[in-house]
Amino acid sequence: TQLLEQSPQFLSIQEGENLTVYCNSSSVFSSLQWYRQEPGEGPVLLVTVVTGGEVKKLKRLTFQFGDARKDSSLHITAAQPGDTGLYLCAGAEGSSNYKLTFGKGTLLTVNP
């Protein structure tokens, strides 16, 4: 089973600040997804990346998939209180075309 390590585990910042969270593994993933989960809710998909070096932007969120497809980052510009939540990365194991391995997540709090 491939392991995904996310860092930092916790992050508390002020509204307007920028931040980056990381998702790392020693293994190669065929694709990687980022989800956000709010308290009492299930995770919601933000983005899927499939190509090494790929960069995707979603409003103030920028996602990057490492060239070797072993790591990914999520950068948020000018964070807002509505960005508060648990950010989870999930990678598809190379030998499986349906199973995702989830990291433990980064709990982000954006204070007004």
Added chain:
Amino acid sequence: GAGVSQSPSNKVTEKGKDVELRCDPISGHTALYWYRQRLGQGLEFLIYFQGNSAPDKSGLPSDRFSAERTGGSVSTLTIQRTQQEDSAVYLCASSLSGRATDTQYFGPGTRLTVL
């Protein structure tokens, strides 16, 4: 609503009792997943159903756990002789075709507390 629904939303039970958790996936989605999320942890894969194929049960932690999916739609996760370490949020997700790149749509989860 058109989303994934789960019931009950909360379940408190005594150690040793059996529990059943229900998931109603999005209509037309052939793939259904169950995950477990312990406090402060990520999602742990439990089981995967795809159409009429044999399910992937490789994530079930013990033989006390079982799941069924009837008619390619509703799924039930059963935990027999519950233990305190079974306390967690159990999440169900469905996707259109089950590819890893598909969007998985999650339900709100069932919070299970074993006393």
